[in-house]
Amino acid sequence: MQEARPESVSHRYVFYIPGYDPEAKTRYRLLFVREWARYTKRFGGRREISRAQTSEDGLVQSWTVSPPDQGDGAETRYDVLLWDDIVAADFARSRFLSVALLVVGTLHMILIGLLFRFYRLNWKYGNVILYPFVMVILLTALSLVIGVTVHAHLGDAFGHSLRWPLWVSLPLAVVAGIVWIKAIEAFLNRVFFWQLLNDWVFNWQHGQGMRPDYERRLDAFAAHILSSLAARAAAGEATDEVMIVGHSSGGLTAVEVAARVLARDGTIGTSGANLSLVTLGSGLPLVAMQPAATRLRAEIAGLVTERRIVWCDFHAPQDWMNFPGFNPLQHLGLELHGQPVANPLVRSARFRDLICPETYRRVRFRPFRMHFQFLLANERPGAYDFFAMTLGPRRLREQVLAPAACPEREPALPL
Template sequence: MLPLDYTPPGLAEAIPGAVRRRQIFYIPGYDPEGRTRYRMLFVREVSRWAKRFGLPKPRIGPATLSPDGRVQGWSVAAEPAWGAARTDYDVLLWDDLVVRDFARSRFVSAGLLVLGTLQVIVTGLMVRFYRLNWKYGNVILYPFVLLLILGLGTAFIAGLVHAHLGDGFGHSLGWPLWATVPLGLLVGLGWIKAIEALLNRVFFWQLLNDWVFNWQHGQGWRPDYAARLDAFADHVLARLAALAAEGASIDEVMLVGHSSGAMTAVEVAARVLARDPTLGTGAANFALVTLGSGLPLVALQPRATRLRAEIAALCTSHRVVWVDYQAPQDWMNFPGFNPLQELDFALGDRPATNPLIRSARFRDIISPETYHRVRWRPFRMHFQFLMANDRHGAYDFFAMTLGPQRLRERVLTPRHPSAAAPDAPAPLDPETAA
């Protein structure tokens, strides 16, 4: 067992019985293409997963989009061959907010990046980020350093233009300063525009806007995001109420968040529990799953008092089972982060019930060939949380979300997805099954 594994002493008691029907609310991370990326990723990877482990291909229903464009849904039929549950999947979308960030003036985004980065450096937060995961510390500083390089390059080009058109060299044209400086800056900025495709390939604007969002949220400057959290909570409660009115028997309600969406899932879970005192008290357990979370980016900021209060409420609630999956191989999460230890909660005599912390153990579930191919591709490794395993392992996204085990029991006593089908063929070789 890795040192980061943690089981809280007050963990909620088990609810008996297998899962026959599960309702999932999935929240993607800070991604401008959320409404297209995750459906395609799910369909592709669940098909690979079934093929690799010799299971029947899941029957996935067509995708639907809510009238307001904020919820994309589909269903996965139960598969009796291995005891799979029927799963209804709602993706809670906030990519329109991300697209709006990307459409913001680049000068404004750059200015916000500089302010946010300098603040966490001066206040010492950057040191804490590096202590938790030096790789993520590098990811945070990466757009700031690249912005400085771009700024120096622009200044250098502007200086050359001024020298050749102004009074810099003997053969210069002798143009006045008021003409050469603006022209030089335009040429310098044009150089940045010319390498736009390269900047996108190295995720410069993605990581810049992502960090700015987290910093703004920590400062309480994202009312649009706060409103979306309330809208998500409204949808979850309305969906569960509709299922109850239909007489549907739901065994597990699961809220899943990946990357920045893990923080969103925490905030939505806290709101839902606060508004519905019956949730998690009946035969259906309420489960929260956070994958590759960047929670400390906001939770450690001094002004993020509401988020810390919500985390504290979850850490002492018996109505939710919260599992936080981490991965040391992932650059963009914080392996070993435990909110009970890092956020200095004053829980009093209330026992800690959450979160269960587990390593996804990417080294065990990815083949050596795949691992060596993706180990220096941070985004690809980050998305392994949502992709098919090459090998059986305690962490398996599709066994967790489609299988018959409740989340609490899967984490404490994991079993492979084909355990209910002893005559299923052996897993295919990951290289030939890809």
């Protein structure tokens, strides 16, 4: 059981897991540096950020953030655990196969009633889930219209047509119905069609136990965390808090990795460094609520009753792509076998309090921009503060439960 340690954190090790993103290798380093610069302009506390280094296997990108010259704060080692190669492989597969998987997965979720449960949890996310499916229907309908029109004008359906033979006009009609979709590829990418399609397919496949490549990566991440901490201890380097952070689909990954870390090392979190888990804007229900995801629900149940770790789940009602108010205890029907509840602490990031009204009006209808607010610099002080959490002097538990930081926080689950 973790004991409360009120002393300041001087050395923190953050393992950050991005969401379903094919560009993670370049995105999160730049995002961190840019937003930290903005943060320091508003709140002060400049620090040195080292050059990023990528591991030989390409799975980890690391840098360090120095402690502040003045004031409190932790020296932080920051490891980004990468799985963008898996995402890129999904993007590289046949478009026809991706669409077929989307249709099968969506119809499956509709037939078992799970899509309606998602809508009840957050109608905005329900719309995001259904969006690629509706787009497929519209694109298919438009392709048929274009194909029929081409065939009609090339064949002998109208008196003014070219009266080409059927064996010529029909294949050209099919080609025209496909080519126009290829021609609007840039538009489809701008409206995040393929991103959301592949993301949903991945979550459905994972819930059905069809992603052994991802399962192997979870094991690799857990091994990296444990070996990194062991090497740090062997070198005599202090660590006050170990923090596993996941955003979006990475929130699910962080949960699964944390469960594996705890299962492999029975001593971690019992003494020395505190072990913390932070899930930001997580899509955890997308997989955990699928009937076939029994292993994941068992892992979540273990975390819910595990006192060696502090788990805080942050959501935001303004974010279209998370589930505000979701709590695994209430919505997953977990088997706790009579053990007392220790986790998670469920909190709202309250984006309206963190960004200026002008900014909020500008970004409120931009789902991805709002979704990434979890990782961006605050414009105003607030209870949720990504950089205070990862670079500041307080442990996660103290940060989340501090009355000054959370004047209107939700009732805490028993610890």
